[in-house]
Amino acid sequence: MAEAAFDEVIHAPLRLRICGLLSPVDRLDFAVIRTALGVSDATLSKQLKTLIASGYVASSKAASAGRDDARRITWLSLTPDGRRAFDAHVRALQEIAGLNPK
Template identity: 75%
Template sequence: MVETRFDETIHAPVRLRICGLLRPVDHLDFAVLRDALKVSDATLSKHLKTLATSGYVTSSKVASEGRGDARRITWLTLTRTGRSAFDAHVRALRQIAGSST
């Protein structure tokens, strides 16, 4: 049976959008996600910390081959648990809205 579950952690608007953007990809650069959401670094970091604490998102820092300095790129990934929770939450929202698709 496919789980349907409303998730308070995911439901916050910025976190819902983070999960929605991460769901179809393997990983996304922090800066790309920040720019797509049009939020500050601090705001994105706060929401990512909440998602990471729940086990929904992981991050990894990798040296950038294209840069000449020591800055690293932060890659974000929706975990398997996060994907399942997001999918269950979307199904719950559809159920609330009266949509079966």
């Protein structure tokens, strides 16, 4: 288990929620995250750009078998570094709240 470490990149409210949604799964569709957060495509894209640039989230596109058009689904997942950083950040928040003393 990694040591608690507060992470400014993850801590922004929407980025924290994105990581929280991605943490228990292998990957999620962009549209699912957008709907869960209740934000616009542009807002989600901006937050994802920061997480991707930090190496915390990976993005890939794939054709959708359920669609008749050429649109592709954007899949998002936490990278191994992203999972470690998110877990360490959550532990840091727990310590701050007094829920997980050192």
